[in-house]
Amino acid sequence: MTAVLELQGLTRSYGSLTAVDHVDLVVREGERHALIGPNGAGKSTLFATVAGTLRATSGRVLLNGRDVTALPESARARRGLLRTYQHSSLFLGCTVLDNVALAAQRVQRVAHRFDRPARRFRRTQARALEHLESVGLAGRAHDLVSALSHGERRQLEVAMVLAAEPTLVMFDEPTAGMSAAETERFVTLLEGLPRTLTVVIVEHDLDVVFRLADRVTVLHLGSVLASGPPEAIRADEAVQAAYLGAARTEDLFTGGAR
């Protein structure tokens, strides 16, 4: 089991505020790795820094053993590192099918072809529809994304990122805003994904976390508080104090925006 993603002393500061503080982390191939922590723990900043949306202040990001710290986001994506966004980031003026096809056609290397209409690229269309079906949106393929509900957009985000055929997906609070049924479908979909795919997931729903994760890392005030198998994390006292249920409630938000 090799490390798909390795973070070495990864740091990201906004001026004097250090949002991600010397984080060391190893994610192995096929792992379902959950990242939890109270609001403001630096989860989203960590995601953005790993994905390349934000530049690291210091430290290194290794993808499949290769240093990608200097690479821009798009180059990391082409190496198989894909992410979703906490707030859906979609192509609102395009159809649902187009959104997923945009991911599929890049992987199939036809994104710059204009010798025939897109619908005649059967392989791209079929792959896009397949992914839409897997999240239950096949019936809405030809609607505009702007007509979708919040939960449907979250599902579409999942379909889009999977259509890009990643080796490592980072989900940023994927179930936020999904209905119970949609969450269930998402968890089932994730459970059914092949183990060649590695998943890092930020999630507030602890039921989802403990159902999916092989390993859980707890982030607190920008640094790793604990990392290990779910049972160990559940039992960890420092984690309980910081996140799962503190004796004094004000401790919950010491690192938060509130």
Added chain:
Amino acid sequence: MTMLQTSAPAPTGTVRGPRPARRGAVIATAVGVLLVAAPLVLGAYPVSMMTRMLAFAVLVLSVDLLTGVTGMPTLGQAAYFGVGAYTAALVGVHVTSDGAVQAAAALAAGLVAAAATGWVAVRARGIVFLMLTLAIGESVHQLADTWSAVGGSNGLAGMPPISVFGAALPAAGFVYWWVLAVAALVFAAVALVARSPYGRTLRGIRDNEARMRALGYRPALARFGVYCLAGAVAGVGGALWAAQARFVSPGDLGFEVAALALLSVVIGGSGSLWGPCLGAALVLLVRDSLSAYVGGHGALVLGVVFVAVVFLMPRGLAGLARSRRKEVRS
């Protein structure tokens, strides 16, 4: 494979898919027949007017490709339109009167000019991109105005009438048919690009460039590509303009032309292809024909039309048709 293809999009496809498509085809055929038949019933002046509209519509298509499809509002396309017009006129004066050769040369010149200047412009976005394209347009305009080799501010005159495949065109109507044929060809090509995977990529850039990068795209590459493509289209438009006017002056690539082209896209509905073409016809009609009836205040009328369009139909003529279709459906 074919089973999957035909059955999967069925829920929306069979219920409402074919109907608007069939009606669209009927309208397109009717418009095509009317356009082809126009010289048989209209006099010389309306025909030359329509020829200019078609050439201008090709320029507007190139603006729409950037503004509507890719989300890059531009004021620089008149420059490539002018480069194409001057190239065609120079070829006409010095080399050959063959319209196809002139159009091909103009296409190449527009492409090269866009490639040479575009790599600076496409690095910017939004208002900065708009200002850079304006700067490119004004620079080329200045160049045409002062360079004596192309006639300077006097313009370039003395272009012989074009011939097509070796045959001289005996009347204005034949020039019109030639321009119509080339314009239709360009329209088909642009429509193909807009519907292709590349067109999808461009719409993705328009809607959410950051997300495109997160999916592994290099948006800068696609933006530069479409800029060159639009330059080539505008170049062809210039050749068609020159074929009709047989005279090119710096005024043909000035700020006014660039602004009118952008205005046509807004009036027609950016992103749709036929809407801006209709907008182009409307704008030229107001500027060149209606202007005489309102005491030369054509620009004022266009200004009023612009304000009215922005307030009453923000999606332009194309948006009007779309919302009507929705009402019929529901």
